[in-house]
Amino acid sequence: MDKFKIDPSFSAHFRNLHQVFMYITDRCNLECEQCIYKPSISHFINEEIELNTALSLLSTFKELGAAKVTFLGGEPTLYGHRLDGQPLLDLIEKTRGLGYEYIRLDTNGQKTKQFLDKPEFKELDEVAFSLDGYSAETNDPLRGKGTFLRAVDAIRHAINVGYHVTITCCVQKLFLERNNDGLLKLETMIRFAESLGVHQINFHDLFKVGIPMDTWTGNFAPQPQDWPLVYDEISKKVQIKHFKISVRLPQCFVTKSEFARNPEFYGYCPVKMGERVMVHPNGTIRICSNLICTGYGVARYHDNIIDWDHSAGNEIIGHDLTKDTPCTNRSRHRKYGDLVPVCFSFKPDQEEYVWENRLKWDQYRIIEEDVRAIK
Numbered sequence: 001m002d003k004f005k006i007d008p009s010f011s012a013h014f015r016n017l018h019q020v021f022m023y024i025t026d027r028c029n030l031e032c033e034q035c036i037y038k039p040s041i042s043h044f045i046n047e048e049i050e051l052n053t054a055l056s057l058l059s060t061f062k063e064l065g066a067a068k069v070t071f072l073g074g075e076p077t078l079y080g081h082r083l084d085g086q087p088l089l090d091l092i093e094k095t096r097g098l099g100y101e102y103i104r105l106d107t108n109g110q111k112t113k114q115f116l117d118k119p120e121f122k123e124l125d126e127v128a129f130s131l132d133g134y135s136a137e138t139n140d141p142l143r144g145k146g147t148f149l150r151a152v153d154a155i156r157h158a159i160n161v162g163y164h165v166t167i168t169c170c171v172q173k174l175f176l177e178r179n180n181d182g183l184l185k186l187e188t189m190i191r192f193a194e195s196l197g198v199h200q201i202n203f204h205d206l207f208k209v210g211i212p213m214d215t216w217t218g219n220f221a222p223q224p225q226d227w228p229l230v231y232d233e234i235s236k237k238v239q240i241k242h243f244k245i246s247v248r249l250p251q252c253f254v255t256k257s258e259f260a261r262n263p264e265f266y267g268y269c270p271v272k273m274g275e276r277v278m279v280h281p282n283g284t285i286r287i288c289s290n291l292i293c294t295g296y297g298v299a300r301y302h303d304n305i306i307d308w309d310h311s312a313g314n315e316i317i318g319h320d321l322t323k324d325t326p327c328t329n330r331s332r333h334r335k336y337g338d339l340v341p342v343c344f345s346f347k348p349d350q351e352e353y354v355w356e357n358r359l360k361w362d363q364y365r366i367i368e369e370d371v372r373a374i375k
């Protein structure tokens, strides 16, 4: 397998590389209202990372330490569509052959069913289906008419044939409302995921926080100040194992004093850690998904070379790499009163391969009892 020749600045920054997010195609069969990737979705140009290039990149990243890969896009089940999806199956099988320990695929579930019985697809450690509501009425306004029924049908089939199935769900503002029984609609979403029999529900936040990806359309964004109480209510239930499934919930904001109490824990930042790469079909390699669809990145790949970006467009410029700070990308343009933003991937107690096995991030948490003991 060919390897890429790497700029030394790249290997130095990614000395703790654990995971790869590979956006294998810019093509999609949906136009979700909230999609951060919409500006890149194209039926015409640069739509895929060619199979051999993808595998050479993965082999290179594996040598730097990567153990987990997530295939996404656009819609990854459209990868190699001219060859009936065979390139996707080859990609999964050969990635396993490279020795990756955890292979995940993120899908909208619209055309996924046709792959579920293929032996190469069964190599996946996780199939993450996107679902943004617990009914057609709550999901389809974001993802499009008919998407709920098709995705749920595929989820059920995937569970029946033995996949490790998870749901990825954007926290639309409706979830911060309560039902007549007083329960948050966010909890209704968790209960729905439970009833399907998935292993986990992984929430993404949808706040508009002054970054380029805020330009997604639709009126589904909650207000940042409404989140901390909802987060506390649900995360307490997660901690006491109130739900039958694993729940990954982004904390998103903490008070300034709470951040100051435990900066090492709340200062989690993949840009500073150099623990992940996000790879795109147009040759961009970046770290922070807040910068998707911008010109910012850290490096470019081309002709079997990975070049470090020495220009002002390098996303690490403006990050104080040696200090534990709130999220630099989310605090640059907007202020939140007594709150500061933390990384949107910061989900305490989460059951996630890299968080648990590689970073062991919960060890950095100083719990209140420890503080009292110290005093």
Ligand SMILES: C[S@@+](CC[C@H](N)C(=O)[O-])C[C@H]1O[C@@H](n2cnc3c(N)ncnc32)[C@H](O)[C@@H]1O
Binding pocket: 028, 034, 035, 036, 037, 072, 073, 074, 075, 076, 106, 107, 108, 128, 129, 130, 131, 168, 169, 170, 204, 205, 206, 213, 216
């Ligand atoms: C960009 S999609 C690509 C994979 C696939 N097409 C899908 O929908 O699952 C990956 C995930 O990002 C989520 N997503 C899209 N726009 C988002 C946004 N503005 N904020 C947070 N997550 C978003 C999607 O809902 C999906 O779960």
Ligand code: SF4
Binding pocket: 028, 029, 030, 031, 032, 035, 036, 037, 038, 073, 074, 075, 108
């Ligand atoms: S299915 Fe995924 S990539 Fe396609 S528009 Fe929706 S969120 Fe974006």
